[in-house]
Amino acid sequence: MIIQWFPGHMTKALRMMEKEIKVVDTIIYVLDARAPFSCVNPKLNSIIGEKPIIYVLNKCDMANPETTKEWQEYFSKFGSTCIMLNSTESGTAKKVESAIRNALKAKIEKLKLKGINTILRAMVLGVPNSGKSTLINNLCGVAKTITGNRPGVTKGKQWVKIASGIEILDTPGTLWPAFDNNQVAHHLAYIGSIKEEVLDIPSLSLDFISDIINIDKTILESRYNIQIEPDDEPIMVLEKVCESRGYKLKRNELDYDRGAFALINDFKSNRLGKISLEKVADIKKLKIKDRKQDV
Numbered sequence: 375m376i377i378q379w380f381p382g383h384m385t386k387a388l389r390m391m392e393k394e395i396k397v398v399d400t401i402i403y404v405l406d407a408r409a410p411f412s413c414v415n416p417k418l419n420s421i422i423g424e425k426p427i428i429y430v431l432n433k434c435d436m437a438n439p440e441t442t443k444e445w446q447e448y449f450s451k452f453g454s455t456c457i458m459l460n461s462t463e464s465g466t467a468k469k470v471e472s473a474i475r476n477a478l479k480a481k482i483e484k485l486k487l488k489g490i491n492t493i494l495r496a497m498v499l500g501v502p503n504s505g506k507s508t509l510i511n512n513l514c515g516v517a518k519t520i521t522g523n524r525p526g527v528t529k530g531k532q533w534v535k536i537a538s539g540i541e542i543l544d545t546p547g548t549l550w551p552a553f554d555n556n557q558v559a560h561h562l563a564y565i566g567s568i569k570e571e572v573l574d575i576p577s578l579s580l581d582f583i584s585d586i587i588n589i590d591k592t593i594l595e596s597r598y599n600i601q602i603e604p605d606d607e608p609i610m611v612l613e614k615v616c617e618s619r620g621y622k623l624k625r626n627e628l629d630y631d632r633g634a635f636a637l638i639n640d641f642k643s644n645r646l647g648k649i650s651l652e653k654v655a656d657i658k659k660l661k662i663k664d665r666k667q668d669v
């Protein structure tokens with residue numbers, strides 16, 4: 375299944391980022407820990423330029439902890455730092471705040487010598503559904519202060535004060551016009567970064583079955599109480615899921631669509647356990663070009 379999704383509002387968002395980047399001191403790059411490499415948007419490289427980057431491996435509660443640790447080491451080499459977060463958990467804000475202050479230490483020191491107490495500005499970037507807004511809400515806590523639109527820029531975009539001297543800008547999730555490869559597009563679809571309406575879920579679920587079996591077939595066996603044989607085609611696995619769950623139509627036919635949606639939703643809702651779709655060792659396999667992070 376070929377996946378493509380780059381609606382017009384994303385081009386608009388990229389333009390907004392291009393404008394705003396001028397007043398930004400650092401980038402907070404939110405990646406879904408389950409597929410961090412696929413979350414790196416090659417379109418953003420030229421916008422970010424040389425600004426320091428704080429990578430956030432978000433949703434780390436949904437990913438394999440050892441794999442996430444490897445990704446943390448990997449991304450630390452490219453950014454100022456890389457932190458692992460569960461943005462739905464309170465108290466994670468401190469990690470981000472100190473990462474910002476660390477990334478901008480030199481600037482703060484320099485201005486302090488001149489007696490200036492500057493405001494540090496960070497722009498939050500990431501693919502749709504990576505958890506940008508959740509992270510910002512967490513950072514704001516109860517003391518959410520909307521500082522209002524900055525003059526001369528698009529309406530609706532707001533800088534939010536998160537701590538003394540730190541302001542953050544949320545941005546709409548952005549993808550890129552053509553996916554580097556179809557595996558990347560599939561990972562983005564599984565983690566919910568691509569609008570469901572443009573996806574053929576029954577067909578996606580077959581690719582998903584084959585990808586999950588490659589990681590560990592017992593994930594599906596234990597969740598659906600089924601037995602997967604080595605030569606089972608994905609469609610046979612889907613049938614087993616439908617049988618086991620009792621997803622039937624009239625005349626006892628299997629309800630394939632229901633089974634397909636159940637599989638995809640179970641992954642999205644973390645009901646299949648902590649799964650990382652990508653490992654650092656897979657980068658060569660993903661054959662992703664045109665990225666700062668390419669090895």
Ligand SMILES: Nc1nc2c(ncn2[C@@H]2O[C@H](COP(=O)(O)OP(=O)(O)O)[C@@H](O)[C@H]2O)c(=O)[nH]1
Nearest residue numbers: 432433459460461462502503504505506507508
């Ligand atoms: N389990 C878990 N869920 C998260 C985390 N961060 C965000 N979410 C969920 O992911 C979904 C998308 O989050 P949202 O902040 O709207 O993403 P955005 O599109 O990047 O702004 C929401 O259902 C959040 O509750 C996290 O760290 N762990």
Ligand SMILES: [Mg+2]
Nearest residue numbers: 506507546547
């Ligand atoms: Mg959002």
